[in-house]
Each structure stands twice: as C-alpha cells, then as structure tokens.
Amino acid sequence: MSLPSRCPLCQAGPDHQGVVTPWVYGGAPGQAFFHCEACDVRYLFPPLTQDEAMRFYAAEFSGFMEKRSGEGGGWDQPERHVRANQSQWERRWRYLADHLPPQGRVLEIGCSSGFMLYPLEQKGLECLGVEPSGVFGAYVRARGLACYDDMDALVAAGAHEAGFDLIMHFFVLEHMVDPVAAIARQMAMLRPGGRLVFEIPNCADALRTVYDLPAFERFYWSVAHNWYFSEDSTRHLLERLSPNVEILRDQRYDLSNHMVWARDGKPGGMGRFTPVWGEEVERQYREALIASGHCDTLVAILHKD
Numbered sequence: 001m002s003l004p005s006r007c008p009l010c011q012a013g014p015d016h017q018g019v020v021t022p023w024v025y026g027g028a029p030g031q032a033f034f035h036c037e038a039c040d041v042r043y044l045f046p047p048l049t050q051d052e053a054m055r056f057y058a059a060e061f062s063g064f065m066e067k068r069s070g071e072g073g074g075w076d077q078p079e080r081h082v083r084a085n086q087s088q089w090e091r092r093w094r095y096l097a098d099h100l101p102p103q104g105r106v107l108e109i110g111c112s113s114g115f116m117l118y119p120l121e122q123k124g125l126e127c128l129g130v131e132p133s134g135v136f137g138a139y140v141r142a143r144g145l146a147c148y149d150d151m152d153a154l155v156a157a158g159a160h161e162a163g164f165d166l167i168m169h170f171f172v173l174e175h176m177v178d179p180v181a182a183i184a185r186q187m188a189m190l191r192p193g194g195r196l197v198f199e200i201p202n203c204a205d206a207l208r209t210v211y212d213l214p215a216f217e218r219f220y221w222s223v224a225h226n227w228y229f230s231e232d233s234t235r236h237l238l239e240r241l242s243p244n245v246e247i248l249r250d251q252r253y254d255l256s257n258h259m260v261w262a263r264d265g266k267p268g269g270m271g272r273f274t275p276v277w278g279e280e281v282e283r284q285y286r287e288a289l290i291a292s293g294h295c296d297t298l299v300a301i302l303h304k305d
C-alpha cells in the first residue's frame with residue numbers, strides 16, 4: 001500500500017494521515033481510504049485517474065439502464081427516473097425554496113433525467129443542465145432545456161457568460177478529483193447575490209457510526225468516491241471559498257431501510273415497514289438522526305455577495 005505524503009485537501013503532513021480502510025468497493029489492489037485528522041476529510045489514495053473515473057461512470061450508468069431493461073426502452077427509462085425521484089424533489093424543495101430567485105438562471109451539474117429542473121422551469125426560471133450520460137442529456141434537451149456534456153462544453157458554448165442565480169449539484173462533489181477548483185469555478189459563474197447549493201453524503205451516517213454494520217462498511221467505501229466529508233471537513237473546504245456558508249443536515253433513508261441493512265446486510269427496503277408503525281415514527285426517527293448529527297446527508301449553501 002502506498003502512503004500519501006500529505007492531505008490532498010488541507011496539505012497537513014504524513015503524521016496526520018491514517019488508514020480508514022484498505023477495503024475499497026470496486027477498487028484496485030493498493031488503494032485505500034485515508035483520514036486526515038487535521039481537517040477530518042477521508043479520501044481515496046491513490047485516487048482514480050480521470051480516465052478511470054470516466055470508465056467507471058459509463059459502467060455505472062449502463063448498470064442503471066440494465067436493471068431497468070425489460071421495463072420498456074427509449075424515453076420510458078428517463079421518464080421512469082423522473083417519476084422515481086419525485087420524493088427527492090419534494091425533500092430538496094423544503095430548503096431550496098428559501099434560496100430561489102423569483103426569476104433568473106439556474107444550472108444543475110449532473111442533472112441526470114432533469115427531474116430537479118422541470119419544476120423550476122415551470123416556476124418561470126431559465127434552467128440549464130450538465131449531464132455526461134448521453135441518454136439522459138438527450139432526454140433533457142428533447143424536453144427543451146439546454147444541456148451540456150460537461151462544464152467545458154458549457155463554457156465553450158458561452159452559456160456561463162450571462163451568469164447564474166443558482167448553481168446546484170447533488171451527490172457530485174464527492175466524485176470530483178479537485179473539489180476546491182470545481183467550487184471556485186462554480187462560484188465565479190454566479191451572479192452577485194447568487195447561491196451555490198449542493199448535497200454530499202455525511203460520513204457520520206448512523207449505519208456506520210452508530211450501528212457499525214460490517215456489510216454497510218464494505219458497501220460504503222466506494223472507488224466511485226474520491227472524498228467523504230463530515231461537517232468539519234465540509235466547513236474546512238468551503239470557508240476558503242465563500243465568507244457566507246450554511247451547512248444543513250438531512251436524512252434520505254428511512255427506518256425501514258436501516259432495519260433491512262441490519263437484518264439482510266444490503267440496501268433497499270424504503271417504506272417497507274412504514275404501514276406497520278406509521279409515518280409519525282418515520283418522521284421522529286429522521287428528526288432524531290438529524291438532531292444527533294448521525295444523518296446521511298449534508299446540504300451546503302454558499303452565498304455570493
């Protein structure tokens with residue numbers, strides 16, 4: 001196993017770096033996750049190269065399409081994705097509503113089927129997407145929104161020149177090779193008063209830090225993620241980039257999902273037992289995880305002056 005000479009986020013030296021796990025889901029021999037005790041970030045070392053990352057996403061996307069084969073082809077799949085993510089839209093809308101301009105331009109990086117953008121377009125906002133998957137990107141364009149394969153293509157087309165009032169991305173930052181450069185670039189594209197909003201997994205997730213489930217540990221530390229952030233490491237990352245940073249906590253997975261993890265050692269089970277104990281128990285469980293900090297999601301909101 002090769003060892004990092006310094007933290008790739010805060011540059012702290014080797015005395016501050018320790019192995020989290022040598023088990024990297026989908027990883028190559030010699031890869032491991034490390035923890036920097038100076039800034040609290042966890043990171044893959046050696047990291048994926050850009051080529052390896054591209055290959056991984058191509059495979060991940062075709063895996064998604066395969067799972068759904070036999071359920072109809074063509075546009076049926078992105079449309080199914082839009083419907084399946086209605087609850088994500090509703091969850092995010094609870095905090096997004098406070099940061100939305102009444103009019104203006106919105107960019108979502110990694111917009112997949114565009115399910116976050118269509119409701120905003122209906123509210124009168126000009127919505128653009130960046131999406132590397134060809135099928136999803138073509139679908140978003142067919143629904144009338146501008147959508148680019150990557151940020152370089154967006155810039156080459158001049159779509160950034162008018163600026164954005166809101167740039168958002170959900171579960172994208174942890175995949176990036178250089179998150180500091182990515183966020184700095186996004187902040188530079190905001191109009192004055194604009195917001196950058198993103199979600200990342202919280203590595204204080206109860207499935208690891210409270211229940212300590214071995215099956216979850218093996219699943220969690222994935223080669224797809226270059227980084228795992230806590231509230232502390234998120235703050236460390238962002239305070240250099242904006243003087244005005246809010247970090248909110250949220251919980252995506254429910255009590256049924258956690259019980260299935262504990263019983264079967266695998267994901268799934270959302271809502272399975274909710275009819276037995278009722279929505280109020282789910283709500284209280286979710287709020288308890290959020291209050292304790294052992295929730296699965298962090299929401300960062302950066303303001304541009």
Ligand SMILES: [Zn+2]
Pocket residue numbers: 007008009010011012036037038039040041
């Ligand atoms: Zn560090």
